[in-house]
Amino acid sequence: MRIGIAGIAGRMGRLLAEEALAAGATLVGGTLRPGSAKAPPPGAAVLADAAALFAASDVVIDFTHAEEAAPHAALAARSGKGLVLGSSGLNAAQERAVAEAAAAVPIVYAANFAPGVNLVLALAERMAAALPAAQYDAEIVEMHHRQKVDAPSGTAVAMGRAVAKGRGTTLEAAGIESGRDGHGGPRATGAIGFAALRGGQVVGEHTLVFAGATEHIALTHRSFDRRAYATGAVRAAGWLRGRPAGLYSMMDVLGMT
Numbered sequence: 001m002r003i004g005i006a007g008i009a010g011r012m013g014r015l016l017a018e019e020a021l022a023a024g025a026t027l028v029g030g031t032l033r034p035g036s037a038k039a040p041p042p043g044a045a046v047l048a049d050a051a052a053l054f055a056a057s058d059v060v061i062d063f064t065h066a067e068e069a070a071p072h073a074a075l076a077a078r079s080g081k082g083l084v085l086g087s088s089g090l091n092a093a094q095e096r097a098v099a100e101a102a103a104a105v106p107i108v109y110a111a112n113f114a115p116g117v118n119l120v121l122a123l124a125e126r127m128a129a130a131l132p133a134a135q136y137d138a139e140i141v142e143m144h145h146r147q148k149v150d151a152p153s154g155t156a157v158a159m160g161r162a163v164a165k166g167r168g169t170t171l172e173a174a175g176i177e178s179g180r181d182g183h184g185g186p187r188a189t190g191a192i193g194f195a196a197l198r199g200g201q202v203v204g205e206h207t208l209v210f211a212g213a214t215e216h217i218a219l220t221h222r223s224f225d226r227r228a229y230a231t232g233a234v235r236a237a238g239w240l241r242g243r244p245a246g247l248y249s250m251m252d253v254l255g256m257t
Contacts (some may be wrong), residue, residue: 003057062084073098088111113235133137
């Protein structure tokens with residue numbers, strides 16, 4: 001399989017390149033962020049632009065930025081190539097654009113590609129189904145490195161969606177409570193709370209708390225190395241081989257759906 005990497009000189013891009021080669025794939029190269037002074041991994045080719053990258057690849061892996069998600073998905077659809085998308089912070093319009101492209105080509109889009117995180121998401125949904133919203137408040141606390149620009153994290157939002165799904169609703173319908181400050185009134189029953197912490201070089205920590213009047217249950221995942229995301233993304237790229245068009249998740253890749 002020929003794998004191309006968007007943003008190959010970045011922190012994730014370099015790990016993705018290493019993992020693609022370790023998996024026995026052909027690394028066709030990647031693109032650089034416009035104006036970037038970073039060098040690509042040794043021996044990796046730099047292609048002129050994203051269109052050239054998709055033309056040369058069977059699957060492109062993109063962990064760059066939410067703003068690139070829609071154009072990269074459109075390029076995947078036009079070129080008939082698969083896409084593994086791990087960028088976080090997509091808004092509703094960008095997610096719709098990705099879903100539209102998936103009508104033409106297979107796309108794996110996930111908030112997190114670490115296997116352990118996806119197991120936690122599955123557990124979160126089951127726990128939410130067993131712990132009624134009227135008796136158990138759901139709160140999600142996440143911490144990341146100081147350079148992260150979006151909050152709450154994509155994984156935290158995925159946790160919230162898993163809780164809402166387990167309770168037979170959507171995150172938007174359940175209600176979101178975040179950024180509490182001052183006298184905001186009592187907590188709304190059934191709402192899902194988010195708190196985002198930023199500092200140092202934390203790779204990623206997520207804790208989901210179900211808080212009842214007589215007990216608290218916490219579900220925590222900690223990432224210590226970004227390589228777990230890269231390994232999962234390359235696994236997803238291999239899984240796409242021969243798949244029909246559609247929007248898939250890491251849960252599909254892991255056989256958990």
